Amino acid sequence: MALEWKFTAKEIAEKPELFMSGHRACAGCAPATVHRLILKAVRGPTIATNSTGCMEVTSTIYPFTAWKIPWIHTAFENVAANASGIEAALKILKRKGKLKHEHVDVIALAGDGGTFDIGIQALSGAVERGHDFLYVLYDNEAYMNTGIQRSGGTPLGAWTTTSPAGKKIPGKPQLKKPIANIMVAHEMPYVATASPAYWIDLLKKARKGLEVEGPAFLHVIAPCPRGWRSDPSKSIEISRLAVETCVFPLWEAIDGEYNLSAPSKVIALRPERKKAMEEYLKTQGRFRHLFTPEFKHIIGKIQEVVDRRWQRLLKKCGMA
Amino acid sequence: MNTQEKKSWKEIPMAGVCWVPSTAYLTGDWRTYRPILDSEKCTRCMLCHIYCPDGAIAWKAETNEMVINYDYCKGCGICEVECPVDAISMKLEGEG
Numbered sequence: 001m002a003l004e005w006k007f008t009a010k011e012i013a014e015k016p017e018l019f020m021s022g023h024r025a026c027a028g029c030a031p032a033t034v035h036r037l038i039l040k041a042v043r044g045p046t047i048a049t050n051s052t053g054c055m056e057v058t059s060t061i062y063p064f065t066a067w068k069i070p071w072i073h074t075a076f077e078n079v080a081a082n083a084s085g086i087e088a089a090l091k092i093l094k095r096k097g098k099l100k101h102e103h104v105d106v107i108a109l110a111g112d113g114g115t116f117d118i119g120i121q122a123l124s125g126a127v128e129r130g131h132d133f134l135y136v137l138y139d140n141e142a143y144m145n146t147g148i149q150r151s152g153g154t155p156l157g158a159w160t161t162t163s164p165a166g167k168k169i170p171g172k173p174q175l176k177k178p179i180a181n182i183m184v185a186h187e188m189p190y191v192a193t194a195s196p197a198y199w200i201d202l203l204k205k206a207r208k209g210l211e212v213e214g215p216a217f218l219h220v221i222a223p224c225p226r227g228w229r230s231d232p233s234k235s236i237e238i239s240r241l242a243v244e245t246c247v248f249p250l251w252e253a254i255d256g257e258y259n260l261s262a263p264s265k266v267i268a269l270r271p272e273r274k275k276a277m278e279e280y281l282k283t284q285g286r287f288r289h290l291f292t293p294e295f296k297h298i299i300g301k302i303q304e305v306v307d308r309r310w311q312r313l314l315k316k317c318g319m320a
Numbered sequence: 321m322n323t324q325e326k327k328s329w330k331e332i333p334m335a336g337v338c339w340v341p342s343t344a345y346l347t348g349d350w351r352t353y354r355p356i357l358d359s360e361k362c363t364r365c366m367l368c369h370i371y372c373p374d375g376a377i378a379w380k381a382e383t384n385e386m387v388i389n390y391d392y393c394k395g396c397g398i399c400e401v402e403c404p405v406d407a408i409s410m411k412l413e414g415e416g
Contacts, residue, residue, distance in 0.1 A: 009366035013379040021375045021392035022342035027350060028396030032373035064345050065338035199370050225396075233397030233410075236371050 005041075005207045012203070015040045016068070023066035025058040028232025030239060031138045031222040033196045035059075035109065038136055038218075039069070041206035046105040047072070047086055051079035051119055053111035054145040054224075055138065076118045080126035083108035083133040105210045106133040113143045116152030116177050127186045127215045134209040134216045137179065140224035148227040152177040155247070156305060157298045158286045160227075165289035170298045175305060183217040184253045190216035192252035197240035198263050201250060205261075208252075221248045229285025238283050244273070245280040246310040251317065258316040268319045274310075277303045343392075347374065351395030353410040357388055361407035368399035368408060 018039035025032040035055055039048075049072045050056040056073055059066040074082040087106050093099040110119055115137045123135060142160045143149040150160040155176045159165045163172035183191045190212040194202040202220065209216030221239050225232040242248035243263050250261040260268055267274050277299060281287040290298050314320040333339055357368075364384060368377045376393040379386055400408045 009370065010364075010379065010381075013366045013369050014381060017375045019375070020342050021389065022345045022347055023374070024342075024345075024347065025373060027373075027394035028398055029373045033371055033398075036373070036375055037370070059342070060338050061345075062336065063332075063338050063340045064342045065340070066342040068341075196371070231397075233401045235373075235396070236398055236402055 005204055007203070012040055018042065018046075018068045019059070020066045020068055022064070023059045024061055025054065026224075026226050026232070028225040028235045029054075029058075030196055030224065030235040031055050031111070031140055032058075033236070034136075034138045034202070034220050034222045037196060037199055037202055038107070038109075038206045038220075041203045041210070042069075042105060042107075043207065043210060044103065044105065045069075045101045046107060046210075047090075048107045048109060049074055049079055049082045049086060051108075051110040051114035052076040052145070053114050054140065055109065055111070057145050076114050078122045079108045079110045079114055079119055080123040080133075080135060083135070084126045084129060084131040087131045087133050106131075107210070108133055108135045110135070110137055111143075111145070112137065112139045112141060112153030113145075113151045115139075116179055120179075120182075123183075124186065127183070127188050127217070130214050132214055134206065134218065136206070136209075136218045136220060138220050138222040140222050140227060141176075142224075142227050144224045144227040153179070156302055157281075157290055157295075159229075159289060160286070165295070167294075170289060170295040171286070178309070180217065180219045180253075183219075184256055184258075187256055188217060189214045189255055190252070191219075192217070192261075193219045193221075193248065193250050195221050195239045195243050195248060195250060195263075197236050198243065198250065198261075201261055201263065205252060227286070229288070230283055234283060238280070241275065241280045241283065243267075245275045245277055245306070247277065247280055247306050249310060249313055251313065258313070258318075260313075260317045260319060265319075268314055268317070277306060346391045347394055348389075348391045351390075351393060351413055353395045353397060354390070354413050355388055355393060355395065355397070355399055355408050356411055357386060358407045358409070359385060361405050362386055363405055363407075365404060367402050367404065371398050371402050373398065 150163040192205040223238040249264040
């Protein structure tokens with residue numbers, strides 16, 4: 001692997017905005033921040049492809065487009081298949097000497113619905129075939145674009161319109177699918193999780209994913225103020241809390257070898273810095289019902305799941 | 321660019337290709353609260369530029385200043401919350 005990419009905040013600020021202003025995402029949309037930052041990490045000519053989802057809908061409302069790079073929209077289920085096709089076409093063009101550029105990167109961007117549920121078979125197939133592309137999953141934990149329906153990425157106890165919190169049911173009764181671990185099980189060269197709050201970490205991981213030969217998968221948490229019923233100004237703060245409470249730990253797996261990233265390593269070395277789940281839950285209205293007497297026990301259950309997954313991760317990283 | 325002008329089906333690009341940059345659409349009128357930047361307090365850490373979902377805060381290298389573009393700012397307030405030196409304050413639109 002190439003030398004680690006080093007940069008300063010001013011260098012990032014001077015880079016052109018490839019994801020332009022004027023897109024129609026809601027105020028305080030963290031996925032928009034994620035897209036801006038990912039496109040600041042590109043190293044040269046890049047083609048992006050987007051599956052259906054919030055960022056596809058809001059960035060290209062006909063005839064407007066927020067993308068300053070070649071961009072293709074594809075259906076919910078096949079963004080990875082689309083990226084494989086682009087990569088294969090580039091390979092052939094290069095072989096025939098028809099490609100002007102030395103190398104063109106391919107980025108596939110999809111939300112949690114297009115990855116956890118609908119797009120997983122295309123993703124699994126593309127990774128198995130070993131296409132050279134970066135897959136970015138911006139995880140806002142439900143189908144926000146169509147009006148907050150539950151997805152495989154919605155966490156336990158979260159309210160959505162299809163997992164409503166009522167008298168008997170405390171929001172979504174199932175757990176969140178550990179998608180990044182499923183991708184590691186594909187024995188792919190690079191898998192990482194990132195949070196926009198730790199932007200240096202996010203940019204470095206995006207660049208690493210592009211530089212690596214073969215498929216790379218980046219799972220980014222991206223709070224959605226409309227769907228999470230949170231304050232728009234707190235989007236970045238919530239994505240930081242997600243790391244501090246270990247509900248979304250940051251790690252990378254290079255060729256299946258797990259490694260904790262700095263923000264989570266600090267918590268692993270000093271367990272007293274790990275915050276309680278309540279702090280994360282109370283920032284979001286979608287967990288409001290958990291603070292009533294009848295559903296109070298669900299918080300303990302959530303904490304148990306988070307602790308179990310965190311301990312399992314520590315073991316994989318050799319830090320337990 | 322006038323996006324209201326009607327084009328016939330023969331004139332528009334094929335396959336639904338979008339041809340107008342989104343910067344032609346101003347989202348500034350969505351705003352309820354207006355971020356006000358205090359250049360005296362600002363340390364040019366760039367965090368507001370980095371976290372802004374709309375890319376509405378830019379750094380002018382020539383004058384070493386952070387500039388908020390009110391044409392695109394949706395007034396979410398992320399910059400106010402994330403500013404480490406409290407140089408940005410949110411004021412209700414229309415108030416002094």
